[in-house]
Amino acid sequence: MKDRTKFLLMCLAHFVADGAAVATLYKITQDIYTTAIAVILYDILAFTVQPLLGIMTDFKKVASLFLVSGLLLIAFGSFISFIGIVAQAVFLGFGNALAHVGGFAIAKSASKDDMTSLGLFVAPGALGVGIGTLFPEVSVALAILSAIVALIYALYYFFGKERIFVPVVSLKKPDVFRVDWVLLSVVLIVVLLRGFCGTIATGQYIVSGTSGQLAIYLAIFLGKAVGGFLADRIGIVRITMVGFFPSLIGLVFFRDVEILYVFSIFLFNFTMPLTLFMAIRALRGFPVFAFGMTAAILFLGTYVGDWLKNVFRAPWYLILALLAISVCGIVYSYQRTVKNIQREKGGLSNVS
Amino acid sequence: MFLDVLIWPFVVMYTVVFLIILGIITASVVGVVIVIQKKRKQEKDPEILPKPEEDVKKDA
Numbered sequence: 001m002k003d004r005t006k007f008l009l010m011c012l013a014h015f016v017a018d019g020a021a022v023a024t025l026y027k028i029t030q031d032i033y034t035t036a037i038a039v040i041l042y043d044i045l046a047f048t049v050q051p052l053l054g055i056m057t058d059f060k061k062v063a064s065l066f067l068v069s070g071l072l073l074i075a076f077g078s079f080i081s082f083i084g085i086v087a088q089a090v091f092l093g094f095g096n097a098l099a100h101v102g103g104f105a106i107a108k109s110a111s112k113d114d115m116t117s118l119g120l121f122v123a124p125g126a127l128g129v130g131i132g133t134l135f136p137e138v139s140v141a142l143a144i145l146s147a148i149v150a151l152i153y154a155l156y157y158f159f160g161k162e163r164i165f166v167p168v169v170s171l172k173k174p175d176v177f178r179v180d181w182v183l184l185s186v187v188l189i190v191v192l193l194r195g196f197c198g199t200i201a202t203g204q205y206i207v208s209g210t211s212g213q214l215a216i217y218l219a220i221f222l223g224k225a226v227g228g229f230l231a232d233r234i235g236i237v238r239i240t241m242v243g244f245f246p247s248l249i250g251l252v253f254f255r256d257v258e259i260l261y262v263f264s265i266f267l268f269n270f271t272m273p274l275t276l277f278m279a280i281r282a283l284r285g286f287p288v289f290a291f292g293m294t295a296a297i298l299f300l301g302t303y304v305g306d307w308l309k310n311v312f313r314a315p316w317y318l319i320l321a322l323l324a325i326s327v328c329g330i331v332y333s334y335q336r337t338v339k340n341i342q343r344e345k346g347g348l349s350n351v352s
Numbered sequence: 353m354f355l356d357v358l359i360w361p362f363v364v365m366y367t368v369v370f371l372i373i374l375g376i377i378t379a380s381v382v383g384v385v386i387v388i389q390k391k392r393k394q395e396k397d398p399e400i401l402p403k404p405e406e407d408v409k410k411d412a
Contacts, residue, residue, distance in 0.1 A: 044376070048377060051377065300377065
C-alpha cells in the first residue's frame, strides 16, 4: 500500500472511529444517571488512556494491532446493545483510544514530518463527532464501515510484506530520546486553556437547526485542516497572529452573531496542528505519546470548562485573558522549538 | 448564585472523575520518565543492550 493511500485510510479510520462511537452513545436513550455514567466512562477511556497506549506504541510495533482491534471493538460495541449502555461505553471508549493511537502512529509514519499531515489527520475526527452527534441513526452504517476499514488494513498486513503483532527492538540511538519538559509544559498549558476556553465561550445565539450545529463541526474540521496547511507555508507565529488572534475577538465579543462565531471557531482551530507539532518536537522519540497527551489534556480542559459552564458564567475579560495567555504560550513555544532544532542541527531551521 | 445551583452528588462525581483523569495523566508522565531512565541506563551500559541477532530470532 502506498504511503498516501495508507494516510488517507487512517484519516477515514479516524472519521469512522469517532463517528461510530459517538453515534452509538447518542442513539441510546436511558435515564439521566446511567447515560451520564456511560458518557463519562467513555470519555475517560477514549481520551485519558491515549498517553499510556502512546508510550507502548512508541516502543513496540503495535500500531497496526491497536488500529485493527480498536476499530473492531468500536464495531462490536455498537452492535451489542443488549449488554447495556455502560458496558457498551467501555468497548467504545477503549476501542476509540486504541484506534486513535494506532491510526496516528501509522499516519505519522506514512506522511511527512509537517503540520499539514497532522492537521489532515486530526480534522476528520471533528467531522465524525459532528455526524455522530447530529445523526445518531447512522451508527450502524458507521460501525459497519469501521469493521470494513479494519478488515482492509488487516488484509493488507496479512498479505502484504509487513506483519502485525511483531515486536520491534526499541530505539537505541543515544540522541533519540530528548524531552524538553519546559516546552512540553507550555504547550500542554496552551492546549488546556484552548479546551477550557473553547467550552466556556459557547455561542449565545439561537442555533439555526441541524445545519447551524453542523456548521460548527465543519468549521472545526476545516480549521484544523487549513491551519496545518497554512502553518507550513506562512509560519507558526504568523498563523497565530492572523488566525488565532482575530478569533479571540469573535469568541469574546460576537458570540451572539452566528456567522461571526462560526468563523471564529474556524480560525480558533488553526492552532490544533501547531500545538501537536510542537508537543511532538518537545518529546523527541515519543510522537504517539505526545499525540495522546495533547488529547488527554484537551479533554481535561473541556471537562473542567463543561463543569464550570453549568454553575458559573465566565466574564468576557477572563476568556480574553486566558486566550491571550495561549497566544503568548504559542509564540514562546515556537521560539523554543526553533532553538531546539537549531541546537540539534547546528544551523538555521525551516520550521517557520 | 454559585452555591444555589450546586448539586452535591454531581460535584462529588465531577471531582472524582477529575482526580481519575489527573491520576491517569500523571501516571503516563511517570511512565515516560521511567522509560527514559531505563533507556539512558541501557545507553551507559552497552552490555545490557539486546543484540540485534537475538531479536531477529525472537521475532521469527
